[in-house]
Every structure is written in C-alpha cells, then in structure tokens.
Amino acid sequence: MIAPLLAQAAGAADPVTDTLSRSQQLLQNIYVWGAQNGLKFAMSLVTAIIIYLVGSWLAKITRSMMLRLMAKRGMDQTFAGYLANILHGILMVLVVITVLGQLGVPTAQFAALIAAAGLAIGLALQGNLSNFASGFLLVFFRPLKRGDYVSAGGTEGAVEEIGVFTTTLNTLDNKKVIVPNSGITGGNIVNYSVNPRRLVVVPCTVGAGNSPAKVRESLLRAPSGNPHLLTEPAPVAVITLLQEGKYTMELRAWCTAEKYWDALFALNEATKTGLDRDGITGPLPAMRIIKE
Numbered sequence: 001m002i003a004p005l006l007a008q009a010a011g012a013a014d015p016v017t018d019t020l021s022r023s024q025q026l027l028q029n030i031y032v033w034g035a036q037n038g039l040k041f042a043m044s045l046v047t048a049i050i051i052y053l054v055g056s057w058l059a060k061i062t063r064s065m066m067l068r069l070m071a072k073r074g075m076d077q078t079f080a081g082y083l084a085n086i087l088h089g090i091l092m093v094l095v096v097i098t099v100l101g102q103l104g105v106p107t108a109q110f111a112a113l114i115a116a117a118g119l120a121i122g123l124a125l126q127g128n129l130s131n132f133a134s135g136f137l138l139v140f141f142r143p144l145k146r147g148d149y150v151s152a153g154g155t156e157g158a159v160e161e162i163g164v165f166t167t168t169l170n171t172l173d174n175k176k177v178i179v180p181n182s183g184i185t186g187g188n189i190v191n192y193s194v195n196p197r198r199l200v201v202v203p204c205t206v207g208a209g210n211s212p213a214k215v216r217e218s219l220l221r222a223p224s225g226n227p228h229l230l231t232e233p234a235p236v237a238v239i240t241l242l243q244e245g246k247y248t249m250e251l252r253a254w255c256t257a258e259k260y261w262d263a264l265f266a267l268n269e270a271t272k273t274g275l276d277r278d279g280i281t282g283p284l285p286a287m288r289i290i291k292e
Contacts, residue, residue, distance in 0.1 A: 048102040055095030063088040081146075131165040134181035138162050143189050149257075151190040153179035172261070197230065198260045202251040202271050203240070207283045212239060212249065218278040219251040222270040228263035230254045246283035 063084045070080035139162055144150050148159045150169070155177045157169035167184055169177045192198065202222075206215055219237040223229050235253035251271060255263035 044102055044104065048099045051102060052095060052099050055098065056092065059088050059091035059095065062091060130182040131180050134185040135162065135164050135167075137185050138167065138181060144184075144191050148191055148193040150192065151188075153183040153187065155179060192260070193257050196257060197254050198257050200229070200253050200255055200260065200263050200267055202264075202267055203248055204251065204271065204275065204280075205241075205246055205248045205283060206275075207281045208245050208247060210280050212247075214278065215249050215275075215280055218274045218280055219249065219271060222251060222267060222274045223253050226253075226263065226266050226270065228255050228259040228266060230256070 066084045066087060067080055070083070138144065144152070144159050144162075146159050146161065150156070150159060152169075153167070155169055155171070157171040157175075157177055160168040160170050160176070162181075166178045166180055169179060171177060202219075204215070204219065216237040220235060223235045229235070230253075233254055235251065237249055237251050239247055240250050241248035251267070253263070253267065
C-alpha cells in the first residue's frame with residue numbers, strides 16, 4: 001500500500017523536476033556562452049558604440065563643412081541646406097549599417113530589410129510622391145528660396161523652409177503655415193522679393209467736387225520725408241476710376257522690396273494726414289428719395 005503512494009508522489013514531482021532541469025541547463029548554456037564569447041561580445045559592443053558616436057560626429061562635421069563650402073561659393077542657402085541634409089542622412093544610414101555589422105547582424109539581410117521597408121513605405125505614401133517630386137522642382141529650379149515673401153498654395157508669407165514634402169511659410173502676423181509642395185508647384189507663384197524694387201500704391205477715393213490738381217498736389221507731398229521710398233522713379237498721382245459723384249486717384253511710389261511694408265504703412269498715414277490738412281473731402285453719401 002505504501003509503495004503505490006511513493007510511486008504516485010514521485011510521478012507528481014516529475015514536472016517540477018523537469019522544469020528545474022531545464023532552467024539549470026539554460027543557465028549552464030548561458031554560462032558556457034558567456035565564458036567563451038562574453039569578452040568578444042563586450043568588445044564588439046564597445047566598438048559599435050564608439051563607431052556610432054564617431055560616425056555621428058563625422059556626419060555632423062561633414063554637413064557643416066559642406067554648408068560652409070557652398071556658402072563660400074555663393075550657392076543658394078536653401079539649395080545648400082537641402083543637399084547637406086541629404087548627405088547627412090546617407091552618412092547616418094552607413095553608420096547604422098556598420099554598427100549592426102560590428103554586432104554580428106548580417107548586413108546583406110539588413111539591406112534587404114531596408115529595401116522591403118522602403119517599398120512598403122513608398123506604397124503607403126504614394127499620394128505624397130507628387131509632393132516629393134515638387135520638392136525637387138522647388139529646390140533645383142528655385143522659383144522661391146528661404147527668406148522670400150511669396151503668395152503660393154493659397155497663402156502668403158515669408159519662406160522659412162523648403163522640405164521634402166512640404167514648405168513652411170511665416171505670415172505677417174507670425175503664424176506658421178505648412179503647404180504641400182504640390183500645392184505650390186500646381187498653381188501660380190507670386191514672388192514679391194525676387195525683384196529689387198516694388199511699387200507702393202495708395203488709392204484715395206474723393207468727392208467729385210475736389211479739384212484733381214489740388215488732390216494730386218496733396219498726394220505728392222505725402223512721400224516727402226519717407227526714408228523707405230526711392231526718389232527715382234519719382235512718385236506720381238493718377239486718376240484710375242471715375243464714378244458718379246466721386247473718383248479714385250492713386251498715389252504710386254517705389255521702394256526697395258525688403259522695405260515695402262514699412263513704406264506702405266508710413267505712406268498711408270502721411271496721405272491721410274495730408275488730405276485732412278488740405279481740406280480734401282470724401283464722396284457724399286448716396287441719398288435715396290422715397291415717393292409715397
């Protein structure tokens with residue numbers, strides 16, 4: 001009677017014993033591997049870390065040297081930054097592949113994995129391929145560059161950055177607008193900074209009873225003392241619209257492109273002050289007679 005109980009107890013203990021045996025075998029295998037390969041793996045790991053740190057530093061230095069070299073040669077800042085970023089990305093990919101090879105990862109399989117991942121990403125982002133192609137067009141044909149004030153893609157602002165897929169603009173009220181590159185190349189691009197001079201136009205609608213000569217004389221005094229305006233070509237005042245009971249005369253003066261807004265705001269204020277001083281009256285409100 002006692003023998004069967006002992007046999008049953010021994011059978012119940014078998015799973016625990018097997019688990020302990022497997023754990024001991026695993027620990028023994030880890031110990032053997034560590035004794036044989038631990039030092040080699042530690043040295044490979046330290047070497048891989050050194051390769052990554054040095055490679056990252058060299059990639060950063062190479063990018064900075066490339067930017068300085070292209071700046072000395074007078075290359076466009078936007079184009080230079082675009083090329084430098086591409087070069088930095090390529091170098092970092094090479095550094096990562098070298099690090100993985102140092103750790104024993106088969107680089108050929110890793111390259112195949114990158115190719116497969118690139119194909120999957122390309123299929124997922126196929127709607128952005130037009131933005132990618134448009135980014136190349138913007139960089140290489142340069143209809144606009146960093147710092148230009150433009151109207152494009154349904155918005156207006158100063159170009160901050162031309163990226164791979166999008167372009168960033170800063171508006172006058174300091175709002176950042178990100179526009180898809182295809183939205184810029186697919187429509188009209190108005191670049192206000194590419195020409196050295198811009199025309200400042202101040203339209204003034206006055207009553208028909210005001211003498212055009214008097215209005216013109218008042219308007220032409222407004223540019224005097226404005227440091228942002230050019231003396232050549234000289235400012236002019238012309239009638240651009242005739243309507244019943246009123247007409248519109250425009251004051252037109254030239255300024256440098258970068259001083260446009262300063263010139264416009266100052267000229268608006270000087271024009272209003274001059275018209276009030278000279279007694280130039282506006283159009284009378286329309287009267288409607290109701291017959292009963």
